[in-house]
Amino acid sequence: MKPHARISAALRDANAAGKTGLVPYITAGYPDKDLFIDTLRKIAAVADCVEVGVPFSDPMADGVTIQRASQQAIASGVSLRWILQQLEAAGDLGVPIILMSYLNPLLVFGYEQLADACLHSGVCGFIVPDLPLEEGDDFRAALDGCDLALIQLVTPATPPERMKILCAASKGFVYAVTIRGITGGAKALPAEVPAYLDGVRAIAEIPVCAGFGIRSAEQVASLGRHADGVIVGSALVEQLEAGNDPTDFLTALR
Amino acid sequence: MQVELSAAEGRALLTRLLGGKLPDAHGRFGPFGGCYAPEALMPALARLEAGVKQYLHDPKFVAELGKELEQWAGRPTPLTPARGLSKRWGAEVYLKREDLAHTGAHKINNALGQAMLAKRLGAERVIAETGAGQHGVATAAACARVGIPCIVYMGAIDIVRQAPNVDRMAQLGAEVVPVESGNRTLRAAIDEAFRDWVGDPEGSYYLLGSAVGPHPYPYLVRELQRVIGKEARRQITEVTGGLPDAVVACVGGGSNAIGLFHPFLGDEKVRLIGVEAGGRGPGLGDHSATLTNGTPGVLHGCYSMLLHDADGQVQETHSISAGLDYPGVGPEHALLDAIGRVSYTTATDDEALDALQECCVAEGLLPALESAHALAGARRWAQKNPGTRVLIGLSGRGDKDMPTLTKVIGRDPYAGNPHSEAPAR
Numbered sequence: 001m002k003p004h005a006r007i008s009a010a011l012r013d014a015n016a017a018g019k020t021g022l023v024p025y026i027t028a029g030y031p032d033k034d035l036f037i038d039t040l041r042k043i044a045a046v047a048d049c050v051e052v053g054v055p056f057s058d059p060m061a062d063g064v065t066i067q068r069a070s071q072q073a074i075a076s077g078v079s080l081r082w083i084l085q086q087l088e089a090a091g092d093l094g095v096p097i098i099l100m101s102y103l104n105p106l107l108v109f110g111y112e113q114l115a116d117a118c119l120h121s122g123v124c125g126f127i128v129p130d131l132p133l134e135e136g137d138d139f140r141a142a143l144d145g146c147d148l149a150l151i152q153l154v155t156p157a158t159p160p161e162r163m164k165i166l167c168a169a170s171k172g173f174v175y176a177v178t179i180r181g182i183t184g185g186a187k188a189l190p191a192e193v194p195a196y197l198d199g200v201r202a203i204a205e206i207p208v209c210a211g212f213g214i215r216s217a218e219q220v221a222s223l224g225r226h227a228d229g230v231i232v233g234s235a236l237v238e239q240l241e242a243g244n245d246p247t248d249f250l251t252a253l254r
Numbered sequence: 255m256q257v258e259l260s261a262a263e264g265r266a267l268l269t270r271l272l273g274g275k276l277p278d279a280h281g282r283f284g285p286f287g288g289c290y291a292p293e294a295l296m297p298a299l300a301r302l303e304a305g306v307k308q309y310l311h312d313p314k315f316v317a318e319l320g321k322e323l324e325q326w327a328g329r330p331t332p333l334t335p336a337r338g339l340s341k342r343w344g345a346e347v348y349l350k351r352e353d354l355a356h357t358g359a360h361k362i363n364n365a366l367g368q369a370m371l372a373k374r375l376g377a378e379r380v381i382a383e384t385g386a387g388q389h390g391v392a393t394a395a396a397c398a399r400v401g402i403p404c405i406v407y408m409g410a411i412d413i414v415r416q417a418p419n420v421d422r423m424a425q426l427g428a429e430v431v432p433v434e435s436g437n438r439t440l441r442a443a444i445d446e447a448f449r450d451w452v453g454d455p456e457g458s459y460y461l462l463g464s465a466v467g468p469h470p471y472p473y474l475v476r477e478l479q480r481v482i483g484k485e486a487r488r489q490i491t492e493v494t495g496g497l498p499d500a501v502v503a504c505v506g507g508g509s510n511a512i513g514l515f516h517p518f519l520g521d522e523k524v525r526l527i528g529v530e531a532g533g534r535g536p537g538l539g540d541h542s543a544t545l546t547n548g549t550p551g552v553l554h555g556c557y558s559m560l561l562h563d564a565d566g567q568v569q570e571t572h573s574i575s576a577g578l579d580y581p582g583v584g585p586e587h588a589l590l591d592a593i594g595r596v597s598y599t600t601a602t603d604d605e606a607l608d609a610l611q612e613c614c615v616a617e618g619l620l621p622a623l624e625s626a627h628a629l630a631g632a633r634r635w636a637q638k639n640p641g642t643r644v645l646i647g648l649s650g651r652g653d654k655d656m657p658t659l660t661k662v663i664g665r666d667p668y669a670g671n672p673h674s675e676a677p678a679r
Binding site: 081108129135 | 290293296449452453456552555565567568
C-alpha cells in the first residue's frame with residue numbers, strides 16, 4: 001500500500017470497527033530523549049496513526065505547551081535527522097507515522113533527501129503548519145515522488161471555495177482545525193464545530209480529522225459523530241510532562 | 255543551499271524591480287519573499303492584499319495620508335548638513351532626520367499608513383510587535399489618532415533595555431504584553447503577535463513593523479517607507495545640485511533602509527550601503543548580521559536570508575541595539591544583496607557606540623543605537639573615499655537608549671570617548 005494510503009486506511013479501519021480514529025501527537029524526544037521510541041511504541045499500540053512533532057525554535061501556530069516541549073527537545077539535541085534515525089532503527093511500529101514540522105527544518109534538510117529518508121523510517125506523510133497550498137509545489141512534488149502525504153489544514157475561517165481546493169489537494173486525511181487560535185487552547189469547543197466538520201466531510205473524499213483543543217473523552221465522543229478521527233496533542237504532551245502513562249490517558253479517551 | 259543568480263538574471267530582476275514589477279503576483283522578489291503563513295491566516299492575508307490594492311495608491315487615501323504625515327507626523331523631515339562630521343571625516347555628509355518625525359523614528363510612516371488602512375478595512379483591534387519599542391510607540395500613537403485599540407507584544411528582555419518606550423506606549427493607551435517565551439526579544443514578540451492574530455484573523459489587524467513577514471507586508475511597508483528616500487532625494491538635489499555618491503542606512507528587518515534606498519535604486523552611480531549589526535563579533539549568536547552571515551530559510555512567513563543552524567533552528571542573535579537584534583531580514587534586501595545593487599556590511603557594538611558619541615559631540619544630535627550603525631558604516635566608507643558626498647539615514651533618536659548608554663558608557667559623557675575633547679576639570 002502506498003504510504004499516504006496507509007494513513008487513510010488506518011482511519012477507515014478504525015471507523016469500520018466502530019471507533020473514532022485516534023491520532024495522538026507528541027513532540028519528539030520530549031520530555032525524555034532516551035524514552036522517545038518507548039513512548040512512541042506505547043502510543044502506537046492504542047492509536048491509529050501517530051503524529052511526531054519535529055521541534056522548531058519558532059512554533060508560531062502553537063500554544064505554550066508545545067512551545068515549551070519544542071524548546072526543551074531542541075536543547076536536548078533533538079533534530080529532524082535524529083528523529084529519522086531513531087524511527088529507522090525502531091523498525092515498523094504498526095501504525096503510520098506522520099511528521100508535523102514547520103517548514104524551515106525540512107527546507108534545510110533538502111526535500112528529495114527527506115522523502116527518501118521517510119521511506120526507510122515508516123514516515124507516511126507530513127503536516128506543515130506554515131506551508132500553505134500556494135507555496136507547497138516543490139515539497140509536494142518531492143513527496144509525490146515517494147507517494148507520501150502532504151496533509152492540508154482547513155479552519156473555520158476557510159472560505160467555501162478554498163475549502164474545496166484544500167480538501168482535493170490533501171492526502172492521507174484532511175486536518176480540520178476546530179478553533180480559531182493556536183494549539184492547546186480553549187477548554188470548550190465552539191458550538192458551531194459539528195456543522196463545520198459535517199461541511200468538511202461533505203467535501204472531502206479522504207478521512208477528516210479534527211484537531212486543536214481536544215482534551216476529553218466527552219469531546220472525542222461528540223466529535224466522533226462529525227469527524228473520522230481526532231488529533232490529541234497538547235493534552236497528551238501535558239500528561240507526558242507530568243510523568244503519566246500515555247496508554248491510560250489515550251485508552252480513556254475512547 | 256545558496257541562491258545563485260547569474261549576472262544576466264540579476265540585471266533582469268533589477269529592471270523588473272525598477273519597473274515596479276516586484277514583488278510579483280506570488281509576492282516574490284525574485285527567489286525571495288512569498289507567503290508562508292498558517293492556513294488560519296490565509297483568508298486574512300488575502301483580505302489585506304485586496305485592501306492594499308484598493309487603498310494604497312488610491313488618490314483619496316494617498317491625499318489623506320499625506321496630510322496626516324504633514325500635519326500630525328511632522329513630515330517632511332529635514333535634511334541636515336552635518337558640518338562637524340564632514341570636517342572630521344573629510345567628506346560632505348548629510349543626515350536624513352527621521353529622528354525628527356513624530357515619536358522619534360521612521361516607524362511612524364508605516365504605523366500611521368497601516369493604522370489608516372486597518373480603519374478602512376474595519377479592524378476592531380490592532381496587534382503589533384516591537385523590538386526597540388519605536389514601532390510599538392508609533393503604533394500606539396497612530397492607533398490613538400485613528401481610534402482603534404492597540405495591543406503591543408514586546409520581549410521581556412527588550413522591556414528592560416528600552417524601558418522609557420514601555421511607559422510611552424502605556425500613556426498612549428496601548429496594552430503592552432511582555433513576551434516570556436522563546437528568546438524574549440523581537441523574534442519572540444513576532445511569534446506571539448502571529449499567535450494572537452491566528453486567534454482572531456477576522457477582527458484584528460496585524461500591524462507589522464518591518465519590511466519582513468508574509469506577502470503583502472514587505473511590499474506594504476516598503477511603499478509606506480519610500481517617503482524617506484523620496485524626500486531625501488529631492489532635498490539633497492535641491493541643496494547640492496546633485497545626487498550623493500553613497501547612501502547609507504542600518505538594516506535589521508530593513509524598513510528604514512528599504513524606504514531610503516528605493517528611490518535611489520535607478521541611480522546607477524549612487525552606491526547604496528546597508529549596515530547590519532556586527533554585535534560582539536562574527537561568531538554565531540554574537541551578532542545579527544543576517545545578509546553578511548546567513549543562508550536562505552523561512553521565518554515569520556517569508557523566504558529570505560536567515561541566521562539558523564544546520565538543523566534549521568533559528569539562532570539567537572545579539573546586538574546592543576534592540577531594533578537590529580533580529581535573525582531574519584526583509585526579502586527585498588535579500589534580492590538587492592543577491593543582485594549586488596546594495597552592498598551590505600556590518601558595524602560592531604563598539605563601533606556603533608563610538609559613532610553615537612561622535613555624532614553627539616560633533617552635531618549635537620543623539621542618534622538611536624540602530625542609526626549609529628549607519629553612522630559607523632558611513633564613516634568607514636567616507637574615510638576610504640575622501641571628498642565624496644554621503645547621505646545617511648538617521649532613522650531615529652537615541653533618548654530610548656539612555657538606560658543602555660548609562661550602563662555601557664557610564665554617567666560621565668566623556669568617558670571612553672576618543673572623539674570628544676573633554677573640558678578641563
